[in-house]
Amino acid sequence: MWVRMKKxxxxxxxxxDEMLDGIVATHPDRFRRLPDTQVLVRDDAPLDGKVGVxxxxxxxxxxxxxxxxxxxxxxxxxxxxxxxSPTADEFEELIEACDSGxxxxxxxxxxxxDVMNFETAIELVEMEGTDVETVVVNDDVAVxxxxxxxxxxxxxGTILVHKAAGxxxxxxxxxxxxxxxxxxxxxxVGTMGMxxxxxxxxxxxxxxxxxGEDEIELGIGIHGEPGxxxxxxxxxxxxxxxxxxxxxxxxxxxxxQEVVTIVNGMGGTPQMExxxxxxxxxxxxxxxxxxxxxxxxxxxxxxxxxAGCSVTICAVDEExxxxxxxxxxxxxxxxx
Amino acid sequence: MSTDGQAVVAAVRRVADRIExxxxxxxxxxxxxxxxxxxxxxxxxxxxxxEAVEDLDDPDPATVVKTAGxxxxxxxGGASGPLYGGSLVFASTELDxxxxxxxxxxxxxxxxxxVTDRGDATVGDQTMVDALVPAVxxxxxxxxxxxxxxxxxxxxxxxxxxRGVEFTVPIRASKGRASxxxxxxxxxxxxxxxxxxxxxxxxxAVAQESLDGDDFESVDATSPTIPDEEATGE
Numbered sequence: 001m002w003v004r005m006k007k008x009x010x011x012x013x014x015x016x017d018e019m020l021d022g023i024v025a026t027h028p029d030r031f032r033r034l035p036d037t038q039v040l041v042r043d044d045a046p047l048d049g050k051v052g053v054x055x056x057x058x059x060x061x062x063x064x065x066x067x068x069x070x071x072x073x074x075x076x077x078x079x080x081x082x083x084x085s086p087t088a089d090e091f092e093e094l095i096e097a098c099d100s101g102x103x104x105x106x107x108x109x110x111x112x113x114d115v116m117n118f119e120t121a122i123e124l125v126e127m128e129g130t131d132v133e134t135v136v137v138n139d140d141v142a143v144x145x146x147x148x149x150x151x152x153x154x155x156x157g158t159i160l161v162h163k164a165a166g167x168x169x170x171x172x173x174x175x176x177x178x179x180x181x182x183x184x185x186x187x188x189v190g191t192m193g194m195x196x197x198x199x200x201x202x203x204x205x206x207x208x209x210x211x212g213e214d215e216i217e218l219g220i221g222i223h224g225e226p227g228x229x230x231x232x233x234x235x236x237x238x239x240x241x242x243x244x245x246x247x248x249x250x251x252x253x254x255x256x257q258e259v260v261t262i263v264n265g266m267g268g269t270p271q272m273e274x275x276x277x278x279x280x281x282x283x284x285x286x287x288x289x290x291x292x293x294x295x296x297x298x299x300x301x302x303x304x305x306x307a308g309c310s311v312t313i314c315a316v317d318e319e320x321x322x323x324x325x326x327x328x329x330x331x332x333x334x335x336x
Numbered sequence: 337m338s339t340d341g342q343a344v345v346a347a348v349r350r351v352a353d354r355i356e357x358x359x360x361x362x363x364x365x366x367x368x369x370x371x372x373x374x375x376x377x378x379x380x381x382x383x384x385x386x387e388a389v390e391d392l393d394d395p396d397p398a399t400v401v402k403t404a405g406x407x408x409x410x411x412x413g414g415a416s417g418p419l420y421g422g423s424l425v426f427a428s429t430e431l432d433x434x435x436x437x438x439x440x441x442x443x444x445x446x447x448x449x450x451v452t453d454r455g456d457a458t459v460g461d462q463t464m465v466d467a468l469v470p471a472v473x474x475x476x477x478x479x480x481x482x483x484x485x486x487x488x489x490x491x492x493x494x495x496x497x498x499r500g501v502e503f504t505v506p507i508r509a510s511k512g513r514a515s516x517x518x519x520x521x522x523x524x525x526x527x528x529x530x531x532x533x534x535x536x537x538x539x540x541a542v543a544q545e546s547l548d549g550d551d552f553e554s555v556d557a558t559s560p561t562i563p564d565e566e567a568t569g570e
Contacts, residue, residue: 080413081413084413085415087410087411088410088418088421089406089409116415116454
């Protein structure tokens with residue numbers, strides 16, 4: 001008989017609500033929760049004279065996105081139910097709460113629900129006179145545009161977009177400039193993920209997809225959506241080669257290009273293993289004549305308790321280097 | 337409450353009743369090609385919309401429609417919230433001066449425009465657009481060109497929507513979640529087109545009653561059926 005997986009859950013229906021209260025309880029000086037919503041904003045939002053930068057999406061990808069709310073990054077984030085988009089009215093409240101009059105950049109991951117709800121919200125706030133620009137992140141190289149109507153999915157590269165756009169906004173740049181640097185990251189970033197195990201959604205309490213004891217799935221999405229290939233388990237180095245090759249083939253970088261890399265854990269993989277992957281990733285980049293300017297390793301964009309990882313590579317120039325290394329102070333990302 | 341406002345509240349109630357009674361039907365359609373949540377989400381959203389519009393104090397038609405749309409937007413999850421609810425909110429402004437044949441056409445056209453823009457879908461993508469486009473075009477032509485009374489025009493629009501729903505069965509989805517199935521979506525009736533038809537049928541029924549004073553029973557008999565699984569080769 002199937003037994004519900006052991007989880008730290010009171011009631012699946014309450015999990016997002018209780019998580020958000022828990023985040024505020026952890027960081028009472030940083031956040032406030034907009035009444036009757038699943039929206040968290042900086043306690044001091046909106047910041048006078050600064051363009052607002054907001055994001056949001058389904059829950060289950062923590063620390064995305066609330067973990068990136070703070071100085072130098074996001075002004076607020078909307079949390080949907082697990083793996084479902086926030087609703088348009090929540091995005092509407094988020095945008096309004098983060099608009100100081102300088103306008104707001106919405107960073108949207110490319111999923112139909114997220115895009116449509118954000119678009120609806122934007123149209124509504126624009127009717128009230130708020131300036132909003134959007135960037136849609138679609139860094140997942142696994143999925144071809146021709147097969148999936150929503151085009152490529154937005155995954156871990158989103159964090160770099162948050163960072164660059166947030167830093168630009170903190171400099172006091174105008175909305176167009178903040179949008180431009182967000183788009184610049186999107187134009188230069190690629191990600192490829194893989195799963196060792198399926199995630200377990202709180203609602204269902206059992207694995208979302210079946211993966212054999214000795215199977216892995218390459219090109220997996222952050223909701224457990226189908227990847228590109230199911231194959232027998234390989235050594236860590238071989239998996240790293242598969243992921244890295246897929247991203248590099250997509251980006252087609254010149255020799256000597258400087259890059260930022262992220263080895264991102266999907267939620268259920270120890271850091272030890274992520275470092276093993278990063279070790280091989282850096283060797284491969286070296287073989288390709290690429291220069292790693294900065295390497296990140298950790299859980300940045302997760303898929304609940306899925307075991308596995310993704311590799312993100314972003315080509316950087318002087319401007320992006322400056323923005324990506326600018327001071328940041330958020331629960332999930334801190335740099336002096 | 338203005339007569340028009342009252343009629344629109346009655347229409348929202350009627351739509352909610354119809355969606356509730358078709359809840360399992362819509363869920364079945366959606367479980368074949370989607371994530372089996374369309375019936376539940378729509379039923380919950382419309383039920384809340386009824387509560388919201390009943391709370392309004394002497395509203396005009398546009399306010400009722402806008403309130404219903406706002407409620408759907410926040411209560412129906414995923415892409416359906418913006419498609420069904422957001423589009424209603426935007427189209428509601430066309431009814432600011434009340435309901436006339438002209439404003440009803442403008443309302444229908446704006447609603448359609450919002451759905452197609454938002455969903456980036458056209459006819460033949462196996463979506464709600466397949467029901468909406470023929471319905472809106474038929475409604476407009478029936479009034480403007482054929483000079484039919486509004487009620488007859490609406491009945492013709494419902495017929496057109498019905499044919500649009502049938503048209504979703506043999507085609508391949510290229511928008512929405514069903515598109516992930518590729519050719520496997522062929523043979524399945526689109527849940528969004530189907531719920532759109534149910535909404536229109538409920539509107540026709542309530543319009544018949546308020547304009548004729550008679551019950552209009554025959555619409556329910558036109559409900560499309562779930563395509564036979566065997567016939568799809570799966």
